[in-house]
Amino acid sequence: MVKRSLRKILGAVLAAVFVLALSGCGKGGEEPGDGRLVLGFSQIGSESAWRIGNTKDIEEQAEAFGIGLMLENANQKQENQIAAIRRFIAYKVDVIAFSPVVEEGWDNVLLEAKEAGIPIILVDRDINTEHQGLTTCLIGADFYKEGVMAAEYLIRKADSMGLTQVNIVEIAGTANSTPMRQRQAGFMDTIKDDSRMRVLESIDGDFLKSRGAECMRYLLEKYGDSIQVVFSHNDEMTIGAIPEIEKAGFKPGNDMIIISIDGGQEAINVLKEGKINCVVECTPKLGKALMETAIKLKNGEAVEKLIHPAEQVFSDETDVSKIEPRGY
Numbered sequence: 001m002v003k004r005s006l007r008k009i010l011g012a013v014l015a016a017v018f019v020l021a022l023s024g025c026g027k028g029g030e031e032p033g034d035g036r037l038v039l040g041f042s043q044i045g046s047e048s049a050w051r052i053g054n055t056k057d058i059e060e061q062a063e064a065f066g067i068g069l070m071l072e073n074a075n076q077k078q079e080n081q082i083a084a085i086r087r088f089i090a091y092k093v094d095v096i097a098f099s100p101v102v103e104e105g106w107d108n109v110l111l112e113a114k115e116a117g118i119p120i121i122l123v124d125r126d127i128n129t130e131h132q133g134l135t136t137c138l139i140g141a142d143f144y145k146e147g148v149m150a151a152e153y154l155i156r157k158a159d160s161m162g163l164t165q166v167n168i169v170e171i172a173g174t175a176n177s178t179p180m181r182q183r184q185a186g187f188m189d190t191i192k193d194d195s196r197m198r199v200l201e202s203i204d205g206d207f208l209k210s211r212g213a214e215c216m217r218y219l220l221e222k223y224g225d226s227i228q229v230v231f232s233h234n235d236e237m238t239i240g241a242i243p244e245i246e247k248a249g250f251k252p253g254n255d256m257i258i259i260s261i262d263g264g265q266e267a268i269n270v271l272k273e274g275k276i277n278c279v280v281e282c283t284p285k286l287g288k289a290l291m292e293t294a295i296k297l298k299n300g301e302a303v304e305k306l307i308h309p310a311e312q313v314f315s316d317e318t319d320v321s322k323i324e325p326r327g328y
């Protein structure tokens with residue numbers, strides 16, 4: 001008991017020190033030094049080119065909109081995101097935004113933000129809660145549709161190749177995250193009535209390149225040449241998996257159909273080499289919509305509950321040499 005109360009006291013002292021160290025700004029009874037809107041943003045980490053591109057875009061758009069951005073990198077840990085949101089509350093920012101690493105476990109800190117009267121914007125990923133009104137809106141991709149688009153490509157590919165049996169392995173993203181849950185649901189719902197489709201195994205790659213390689217080594221050892229399709233939830237894991245497929249003596253994109261999601265430059269380059277067959281775009285460029293929404297909230301204006309960016313599919317069905325530079 002003593003340890004816990006000491007931790008609580010230390011937490012409160014640290015928050016107070018943080019506020020004092022930054023005093024004279026934020027909403028503590030006065031506008032930030034230059035009157036700018038102050039946005040606190042808790043970013044998941046730097047696990048992928050997508051995430052790095054998302055951070056870069058948010059920083060650039062904050063600059064363009066003249067918004068004071070406090071961005072904290074949580075290094076994939078939910079507890080770091082919760083601590084960051086508590087610091088933003090203590091600092092009395094105007095708006096808090098975050099990309100939740102997983103869907104559950106946010107109620108307490110979001111109730112604290114609600115009590116503090118600070119609106120919350122969800123960026124990229126969603127939360128799962130029983131409480132109404134903890135957040136104002138979600139700005140991010142339609143991950144279910146991305147899974148559907150990946151499966152629709154596979155069905156077309158199987159048709160064009162005249163396949164009667166399609167053995168699939170899935171390398172999934174971070175467990176319990178919105179993109180992992182919804183990409184998987186969209187893909188599986190779309191193939192479930194196609195008797196040719198058979199999922200040999202689904203394995204958690206945590207959106208990481210290193211885990212993508214580990215997962216692919218395990219799947220190749222277990223299923224070998226019975227694998228006909230690799231469905232990977234993001235480019236990092238796909239790029240980690242490809243050398244393992246080649247080491248095992250197979251030609252990715254030829255002996256195995258490779259389907260990936262994100263659409264970063266590295267994956268598009270590999271698509272152009274013919275080692276990936278399909279890349280479903282998931283744009284990280286959410287910064288402009290985030291800044292516009294934060295300004296509306298600060299001005300007391302209504303905001304759209306859900307903002308999905310438009311997204312496309314890049315695949316060997318078209319002339320991939322014409323794909324413009326991706327910017328992430």
Ligand code: GZL
Binds near residue numbers: 234236
């Ligand atoms: C998707 C985003 C995912 C990307 C991964 O919007 O949440 O997280 O697909 C990233 O690359 O790690």
